[in-house]
Structures are given as structure tokens and as C-alpha cells.
Amino acid sequence: MPLILLSGYPSSGKTQRTTQLITYLESKIAHSPDPKISRLKIHHLTDQNLGLARTVYATARAEKDARATLSSAIKRHLSPHDIVIADAMNYIKGFRYQLYCEAKAVQTPHCVVHIGTPIETCRAWNAHALENGTGGYEEEIFENLVFRYEEPNGMTRWDSPLFTVAADDAQPPSEAIWEAMVGSDGKAKVVRPNAATVLKPASAQDYLYELDKTTSDVVAAVTTWQQHHPSEGGGDVIVPGAEQSIALPMVVPSLPQLQRLRRQFITLNRQHTLSKARIRDLFVDYLNDAFQS
Template identity: 35%
Template structure:
């Protein structure tokens, strides 16, 4: 349904804003005037995943922490969930990765940028009594490396900014974005590629070889040149082909067959061809080969 990315400095009040959003959304979903689909609101955070603040002390431990967050996010995303990811989300490359995952599932998305001055964050970190305090040098390093969200890039927009002085989040605007916003189609690069069956290559070779033999047989049995012919490959598979107004030689057919097979071997790897989806079945291969031959028979 929706993915909301919370981003900001460490100890800038992100968890407070995530909790405010969750409360507002649950009230809206329970309101009698709400007539939309049944949804749940889930907050995913370092704390809910038991990721200790010390994980950010070094890049060696930070990387697996982000990986754990991303894996958990993928598990929670769905059409029945408004997922709020409450973490640093401080690297734009990671936010882009989250964005791509959301697009693949056709989720509506937005980013909430929680703003607080560095000194305020440091003071709030020192005042923490819950055992979730950052080491001072870690906090300084994270603030220095922070990459701010921008409404100019697609993976951060729509972007909502909440400052440390704001009493509440713009819940109604964010609600509208995640329930009425545009659902962007998946990137081509994020779509799963259909895998060819294990016998696809055998079918490709077998059907095209049978068709070449059937064409040569049809020409020898019918002295008239050109016109439509029906090639009987099996009791069920009988493709129809229009031959040119000339005699087609075996060498020409074998050359066209090799070209067709070479192109479709590559297409089996990438899943698509320039002119549409790859056909793996006997009927599909026969139809595609007929089209290929007729295009190449034209003067």
C-alpha cells in the first residue's frame, strides 16, 4: 500500500514523528467516514530489530545493520500495510534502494525529513536514559556524513519536512500522499525476468528444424511457386506460412534458421526480445519463426 521513509540526524526526534504518524493514521483508519481498504500501520526501526547504536561505530558493522533493516522492510511491505521505516536512512543510495523496492511492489511512497540542529541532537543524545545513546564520536561522524533528502529527486519525493520546533507532523498531507498519490510503475531493471523452461532450447531447435524440412517438402510436392502453405509438424501443430513467388533454397532456409535461433538463445537469457516477450512453447516458437521467415522473404 505505502512506504514512508523517515530520515534525519541521529537523535533528531525521528521516533517521535513516526509514533505521531502511526497514531494519526490509526485514528483515520478507525474513523466511521473511512471507506477504503482494511490496512495496518507498522513502524519498523532499529529498536524493533534490536540493532544497537554501536552498530554505527564503524562501516564494518553499519553495513550489515542496514542490510538487516532492508530485509525486514521487504518482509513487511505489502498492499495491506502502511509501513513507516524509522531509521537514520542517511545515505541517498540506501533511500534509492528502498524506493526501488517500493516501486517493484507498486507502493505509494513519501519521505519525512526530520530536521534538528546538530547541537540539539547532541544534547538530546546526552540526556537519553534508555541505554540507546550514541558514542559522541559516532554521533559526530553520522552528522558529518548525512546526505539530506531533496524534493528534486524522485526517490525522496514527495518530501515533507518537520522541524524540531513543530508540535506535530502534517498528517493529513502525508495521508493524502500515501492513499491518493501516484503509483509509479516498476523500473525495467527491478522487474523479475521470466526464466526459460529447461527444454526451451530443445524446443527451439526441434521446431525450427521440422519447419525447414516441412517447407522443402511442401515445395517439392507442389510445383506451383509461392502462396500460402500449411506445415504439418504434428496432429496439433500446423503453422501456416506464405511462401514468396520464387523457389526458396535449403541453404537460404538454414541460414535464416541459424539467425533466428541465435537471436532467441540470447532472448532466453534476458527474458524479452525487441519485439515482445519470448515464446517458449512449440506453438509460440512456430508462430515467431513464421513471422521471421515472411519478413525475410519480402523483396
């Protein structure tokens, strides 16, 4: 069942909104005559109940480990009978993309709830919490998190559907979230995994050779384009035989970055049975997704 990601500035009221949402969801589950819905369980994951102190955001290594802890907890609970609510920072779009992929891999719906509290209000709430000893982030950590915050964009797949809660809203849009994630009849939109995440036994003896060669050819097409456009950022790389082109970001990826993405793709697909043309199209799509995250 669904993965619901909360996202917002530090001290924006994410946990308060989550509590309101959980109250609504529990009522819907308790009063549903549908056995499929009535047996749903809600898992509320926070930094606090995962044992993560606010000071983890003071250093890059500690913060990376904290995200890994949250990601592992989410993956542990994602199942057809659970609603997972990640009430944490979730302020990095790349991390939200990663969690979107985890949800899609287990064919469960996903959404992002953006707590749109203004920065000045968050700053005041944070200072009040610090003064009273009831929480809050140290000022330097708070300002750093605000500076690095990447606001969700409903136009991207990993931030969609996106629900925004304004500071003066009495309640989050709980009914709309329920309909999108569970549905009135327990039949939310069917989520199908990417072809690259569906494992099938390999049958062709030369499959690994084709996987390696085809992905190498795609990387070569990108590097050749870069050689002919050394001073340009962005641009579309036409890959012979592919259905779509590769949209390069403004900061053009280096060869080591491309090779790392190629190795990741090979690892995901080494047990599949894909045609050469399908390998090429999936790898192009994989690169486009990586460059947008």
C-alpha cells in the same frame, strides 16, 4: 501500501515524530468507512525492535549488516494491505534509492519525512539521553554519523515526495502524508514499476546474446569517451541509437565499476523480452540512475 522513510540526524526526534504520525494514521484507518482502508496495518520498524544496538554504527561491516536487516524487514512487510514506516537512520542517499526501488517494484507509493532538527539541538538531546541512560549515541559515533549524513533532496526521485518537519513544528504534516500515500478515497497515485523490473518469459533465442552485446557496446562507448577526455570529470556520453546520453559523475567510473553495473543489469533483465533498442535505452537509464545515487 506505502513505504514511509524517516531521515534525520541522530537523536533528532525521529521516533517522537513517528509516534505522532502513527497516532494520526491509526485514527484515519479506524474511522474510514472504506473496507480497503480499514484493513490497513501499520508496521513501525526501528533499530530497537529489529534488535540493532546503536553500536552497530561504530564499524562499517556492522552498519552494512544493520542496513541489510532493515531492508529485509521492509521487503517482508511491503504489500497492498500494509503501511511500512522505517524509523531509522536512512541517512545514506544510496540506501534511500535502494528502498525507493523496492517500493516501486511492488507498485506502492513511497515518501521521505525529513526531521530537520538542527545539529546543536540533536547534540544536546543526545548528551542528555546518555547522561540519563535513556539512549543516545556515544559521542564519536554521533559526530561520525552527523559528518556522513546526506540530507534528502526533493528534486530526486528517490527522495520525493519529501516532507520536512522543523524542530518547532507541533506536529508532522500527517494529513499531507496521508493524501500523498493513501488518498482520501484509498486511491493514491498509481506507481508503475520500471520496465527493467517486470519479468516476462524470454522468447527470442538470441535475446541473451543481444543483451550481452548491447550492454557491452554501451560500456565501450563510455570507455572510448574516457580515452578522449582523460583529464575531465563529468560530461555527457552520446550513445549511438539511444534516446538520451549518459551523464557521467565528476568522479568518472572505472571499467570494473562499469562492468559490475552491466552484470547487475543483465541479471535483472535476462528473463525479459526486450528489443535491442529497448535494451540500450534501459541500460543507459540504469547507468544514469546509478551515477546519481
